[in-house]
Amino acid sequence: MAHDPKPRAAMATLAVDGRQHRIVDLPAALGADLERLPHILRIMLENVLRNAGDDAPRASAAVLKWLGTGRSEEEIPFLPGRVMMHDTTCGPALVDIAGMRDALAEAGHDPARLNPVLPVDVSTDHSLGVDVFGSPDALRRNMEREYGRNAERYRFMKWATRALTGFRVHPPGTGIMHTLNLERLASVVTTAERDGVSWAVPDTLIGTDSHTPMINAIGVLGWGVGGLEAESVFFGMPVMIRVPEIVGVRLTGRLKQGVLATDLALTVTERLRRIDLADRFVEFYGEGVSTLSAGDRAVIANMTPEFGANSGFFPIDDQTLRYLSETGRSAEHIRLVEQYARRQGLWFDPKAAPRFTDTIEIDLDEVEVSLAGPRRPQDRIPAGTTVEALAPMLAGRSEGASGERPGNGAVAIAAITSCTNTSDPRLLVAAGLVARKARAAGLTPPAWVKTSLAPGSPTAERYLRRAGLLDDLEAIGFGIVGYGCTTCIGNSGPLPAVIEQAMTERGIVPVAVLSGNRNFPGRVHPQLEAGFLASPPLVVAFALAGDVNRNILTDPIGLSSSGGEIGLADLWPTGDEIDAALAQAIDSADYGPSYDEAEASETWRALDAPATDLFPWDPGSTYIRRPPFAGFGKGTLLGTYAAHPLLVLGDDITTDHISPAGQVPQVGEAAEYLVERGENRRDLNVFASRRGNWEAMVRGLFTNRSVRNLLDPQIAPGFTIHVGSGEQMPLFLAAERYAAEGAPVVVVAGERYGMGSSRDWAAKGVALLGTRAVLASGFERIHRSNLIGMGILPLRLPVERHPGTLHLRPGDQILIEADAAAISPRCPVPVTVRRAAGTRETFIAIAAIETGLEVEILRSGGIIPLILQRVVNAESTSRETPAPDFTGSGESTRREASPNIRR
Numbered sequence: 001m002a003h004d005p006k007p008r009a010a011m012a013t014l015a016v017d018g019r020q021h022r023i024v025d026l027p028a029a030l031g032a033d034l035e036r037l038p039h040i041l042r043i044m045l046e047n048v049l050r051n052a053g054d055d056a057p058r059a060s061a062a063v064l065k066w067l068g069t070g071r072s073e074e075e076i077p078f079l080p081g082r083v084m085m086h087d088t089t090c091g092p093a094l095v096d097i098a099g100m101r102d103a104l105a106e107a108g109h110d111p112a113r114l115n116p117v118l119p120v121d122v123s124t125d126h127s128l129g130v131d132v133f134g135s136p137d138a139l140r141r142n143m144e145r146e147y148g149r150n151a152e153r154y155r156f157m158k159w160a161t162r163a164l165t166g167f168r169v170h171p172p173g174t175g176i177m178h179t180l181n182l183e184r185l186a187s188v189v190t191t192a193e194r195d196g197v198s199w200a201v202p203d204t205l206i207g208t209d210s211h212t213p214m215i216n217a218i219g220v221l222g223w224g225v226g227g228l229e230a231e232s233v234f235f236g237m238p239v240m241i242r243v244p245e246i247v248g249v250r251l252t253g254r255l256k257q258g259v260l261a262t263d264l265a266l267t268v269t270e271r272l273r274r275i276d277l278a279d280r281f282v283e284f285y286g287e288g289v290s291t292l293s294a295g296d297r298a299v300i301a302n303m304t305p306e307f308g309a310n311s312g313f314f315p316i317d318d319q320t321l322r323y324l325s326e327t328g329r330s331a332e333h334i335r336l337v338e339q340y341a342r343r344q345g346l347w348f349d350p351k352a353a354p355r356f357t358d359t360i361e362i363d364l365d366e367v368e369v370s371l372a373g374p375r376r377p378q379d380r381i382p383a384g385t386t387v388e389a390l391a392p393m394l395a396g397r398s399e400g401a402s403g404e405r406p407g408n409g410a411v412a413i414a415a416i417t418s419c420t421n422t423s424d425p426r427l428l429v430a431a432g433l434v435a436r437k438a439r440a441a442g443l444t445p446p447a448w449v450k451t452s453l454a455p456g457s458p459t460a461e462r463y464l465r466r467a468g469l470l471d472d473l474e475a476i477g478f479g480i481v482g483y484g485c486t487t488c489i490g491n492s493g494p495l496p497a498v499i500e501q502a503m504t505e506r507g508i509v510p511v512a513v514l515s516g517n518r519n520f521p522g523r524v525h526p527q528l529e530a531g532f533l534a535s536p537p538l539v540v541a542f543a544l545a546g547d548v549n550r551n552i553l554t555d556p557i558g559l560s561s562s563g564g565e566i567g568l569a570d571l572w573p574t575g576d577e578i579d580a581a582l583a584q585a586i587d588s589a590d591y592g593p594s595y596d597e598a599e600a601s602e603t604w605r606a607l608d609a610p611a612t613d614l615f616p617w618d619p620g621s622t623y624i625r626r627p628p629f630a631g632f633g634k635g636t637l638l639g640t641y642a643a644h645p646l647l648v649l650g651d652d653i654t655t656d657h658i659s660p661a662g663q664v665p666q667v668g669e670a671a672e673y674l675v676e677r678g679e680n681r682r683d684l685n686v687f688a689s690r691r692g693n694w695e696a697m698v699r700g701l702f703t704n705r706s707v708r709n710l711l712d713p714q715i716a717p718g719f720t721i722h723v724g725s726g727e728q729m730p731l732f733l734a735a736e737r738y739a740a741e742g743a744p745v746v747v748v749a750g751e752r753y754g755m756g757s758s759r760d761w762a763a764k765g766v767a768l769l770g771t772r773a774v775l776a777s778g779f780e781r782i783h784r785s786n787l788i789g790m791g792i793l794p795l796r797l798p799v800e801r802h803p804g805t806l807h808l809r810p811g812d813q814i815l816i817e818a819d820a821a822a823i824s825p826r827c828p829v830p831v832t833v834r835r836a837a838g839t840r841e842t843f844i845a846i847a848a849i850e851t852g853l854e855v856e857i858l859r860s861g862g863i864i865p866l867i868l869q870r871v872v873n874a875e876s877t878s879r880e881t882p883a884p885d886f887t888g889s890g891e892s893t894r895r896e897a898s899p900n901i902r903r
Contacts, residue, residue: 010049014200014343016336021191021200024049026344029060034345036067036355038246038283039315042346043202043221044078050201051079051238066243070357073825075851077238080222081190082119082205083230086177088126088661088688089208090169091153091624092760093227094160095692097234098615099630100868105614107632112613113871115165116234121185122157122169123177126661127689128484130415130493133452136474138481146172146482147603149685152623153692158609171604174595175483176419177207178214179456182298183327183423184595186220188316189340200340206233210305210758210782211517214419217297218323219316219346223281224305226782227760228789228863235867240853244310245280247272248356251288253365257575260430261292261299262421262515262535263370266380268300271362272307273378279781279850280357281311287350288364289314294323295424302420305756306377306517310781315348316341328591369553373519373532374511376652386532386548393509393530405502406448407547412499412510413524414449414543416478416536418488419456421515428460429581431478431536432469433573438544439475441570442561446546448498448510451477454486459594467585478540483598488516490662491686492525503527513542518756520654521706526662529706541568622677624692629767629790633865637772637791638820638858642813642834643744646720646731646769647702648710648803651750655783657704658754658762659697661688669699669718669730691761694768698732701765710803711810721810735769745769746814748803749776754783763790767862773816775831777802779848791862793818794848795829801843811836818847820859825849 012025024046027034034042041063048059055077062074085093101111128146132138147154157169174180187203203220206212210224225239233239249272255264272282282304284297292300297319301312316337324334341347369383374390381389390409399407406412421427438444445451453473455461461480464470473479485491492512494500502508512524512531519531532548542548545557556565573581610616617626664670664684673696675681690696702709703718712721715728722734724741738745747766753776754762763786766774773793787794795816797803808814815832823829826849832842849855860866 014340016339017332019198021198023200023340023344030064033064033067035352038248038354038356039346039348040221040244040246040281040283040311040313041066043204044076046202046344047078047204048076052077062243067355070355071245072243074243075240076243077240079238080118080204080206080233081201082121083233084177084181084205084207084212085120085122085230086126086209087122087124087153087157088691089227089758089760090122090157092691092764093208093231094156095624095627096231096630096864097164099626100864101614102626103631103868104871107872109872109875113875114235116167117236118233119166120168120234122167123174123180124154124170124172125176125484126489127491127686128172128454128482128486129491129686130450130452130454130481130486133450133481134477134479136479138479142482143172150689151607152621153689154604155607155609156615156624156692158607159615162609162611163613163615170599171601173458173483173601174598175458176456176485177209178211178302178419179423181215182218183457183459183591186215186218187333188219188320188324189337191336200336202346206230206239208758210756211302211419213304213311214298214302214423216301216304216311216313218294218320219314219341221311221313223310224758224782226758226763226786226789228763229785232863232867235871237853240851242279242850245357247275247277247280247282247309248354248359249282249284250286250359250361251284251364252286252361253288253363254291255364255367258572259367259369260427260535260537261296261424262427264296264364264367265300265303266370266372266533267367268362269303269307269372269378270380271360272309275358275360277308278778280309281313282307282309283311283313283356285353289348290317290319290350291364292319293426294319295426298423299421299427303377303517308780316346317348326586326588328588369538371532371534371538374530375519375521377518377533383538384551384553386552387550390511390530390548397507397509399506399508404447406446406499406508406510407502408509409547409549410499410508410510411449411513411542411546411548412495412528413487413492413512413514414445414451414539415487415492415512415514415516416453416539417486417514418516420488420517421536422455422460423457425460425463425586426578426582427515427536428455428464429467429469429585430573430578431540432464432467432473433577433581434537434540434571435476435478436469436472437571438540439472441566443544443558443566444476445543448496449477449543449546450492450496451543452481452487453478454482454484455480456483457594458483458598459590462590462594463585463587466587467581469581469585476540477543487514487524488518489688490523490525495525495527511548513539513548515539520656520756522704523656526665526705537572541571620677622674622679622693622696623690625695627694629764629862630864632868633791633861636820636859636861638793638818638823640817640819641744641772642815643746643772644723644738645711645748645808645812645814646734646745646771647747648808649747649749649753650708650710650803651752651777652755653707653749653753654756655754655759655762656756657707658702659687659759659765660700660704661759662686664690664700668703669732670696673699694764697761698765698768699730701731701769711808723810731769739770744772746816747771747774748806748808749774750803751778752780753778754780756780758782760786760789763787763792766790767792773818775814775845784848788849788854788857789863791858793858795831795845796848797845798843806833808833809836823847823849823855823858825851825855
């Protein structure tokens, strides 16, 4: 086997159930240093030793050198075993791939050479809306609406399953991407045959959703990337990263009675957001870890993007094995996981304290029942303090909810939603028990509350029904509306008419309460500025209360059928009650059949799709259009130039602000574009479903009503001032005019620019506006990567040059000196502000570039031109190579001649 990364002693054989497996021998390779490494770096080192070929000695030495300081500037290549996507991130990626195949064919090359080199799984979870709720047939009707709206996109996805190798789509109804991964796809340890040899290796992946780290809960190393970075991995590029800084979070103690995993996750998010976790990984350790179930850990790990890190990793232990057993994995496979983890030093020791870059400690005994809100997930509050938290948004408003009349603080949406909290059966069972007690007392939510239950998995229906809890949930309005992201991603459907009327006529400020992971203004619903994140049983409690204008822990929630006051203490289940209901509910035999039935969808099977190498574009489509950037490109955007600031933004601009995912409003540039092409103004679908149509998406950029363009306080969201004419106009029209004038543009922003999701459209849209650089006080990791993927240079502003103090105005220009030959990771870049009044000020920004590969991407004009050029180069040098070699390590990355087991 070519290019052994270490001497033969670094390879070994592991025998499990009489079968021999080749392994990279981590204990032999590291000796006593193995116990000092965080588990994350142990897995990364195994990957490097197995995959990096001639570069393995340098890369592995870089990992070991990290032990000295807990920091490193060295880069290592990471080759994940698989990729996961969902329908609204795979759609743009597939549009890119279809466009790239066309570009190859038009240039005289074989388009079929552009093919994934590793398995890709796609869930169909981001399009389902809550159009119908509180009805026994809500699930069926919502699914019908989903197929009716999105059939064209789904046919496109089916085309990909025929045109691309190893590309698998899980149809609507199979649940949320991360729950599907946790319950069905993840193996923790996997095996694969190469040259007649069975290899045992860690299960690793990347996913085009920021909540991919949920899988860290069971010891699988995976993290979220942008769709553009995923495309590069599809076609053989490694993920090039600096040896990461690892922050250790030491857990001590045990959660108190009545405190749930959600409360801990919100506490972790609050604590970790206080430190800079950009491009850093988090690993949990300490004896408190052992007290948490895999379900508890999944809730915490899912919130990784909310606390700003790459991972929220829990190593393999008995809880991992228990979870694998409970979800129907075979006894043989569980033995493989345990024996491999113990043999390789990947088994968790609660008393161990590896070397970390930094550490913090969280005492589980101190965690309290909590919410987060009303605007950010890191703003944790004690559950009884919603009145105080909402007060700043209600200045000058006094009308609260009462009787049949919703007022300020009325709960407009109460949603048990999101993989974050519905993947842990304990939380759903707890919600069901609250519903049971409320039903017995005769409590129901007020008419203005829109209730819904959208579990992450179809298995939830089985175990809730077996425990008798589904009937109780349905009785108080929480029937299953579908298996998808729904309200958490903004697909909450219309607000109750009584709420809309009260907002229009009396200007009330209602709220959402949801068991999701994000509550940015406008995220849950475009008309809702306030939202509280809560555990599923607390969602039920607030739905019953009908408002947040009370201390939910101590004040009455409602009146029983006999007229007595009912409080949360009367409804809240004990730990023993939850355990008893779980024992009745859970059956490991549920998991396989529930997914099999969903996968066998007749509606999905009946969708027709073309079976061609090139996708046949429909010029009349409003969903799928060939994008202008999916080609060989026009060269780098780097250089020295003077640009107009198209947008100047403040702090906490999320990807929802940049490129919305929720309902396309009936009024606006995007609506007019779609209506002109025959769409129904009353049902324009969600922006997330339109990501295959760049013309629709560019018209939705920055239209969130909370976006403020600081160039002028009078500028409406989605607009700017064109300097030459002085006109206020939509961003895309101003961009077209600047492009015609040959005038570059840039975007300026504050801290945490690009918070939120992995959606690459937030970068693609900015690129379509002609943006050559984004200057920000700070970037969120995935969005920074996506900007580079589109060839846009991210520049980090010095502390004293925040957009709020720069006072940029129309007519000011920004001179950037970013010569392509001189650019390098974290290099200084001179920036000069030329005021319209004639003054100048110069400062130094820092290129937010982390790796040499990112430099190459920028010099190539983006990931897509780089991929295409390498495909052409590979075709010209070897007609027999099944996929281009992107790492420079020769046959070590070729799937048929290498120890690279990428599964």
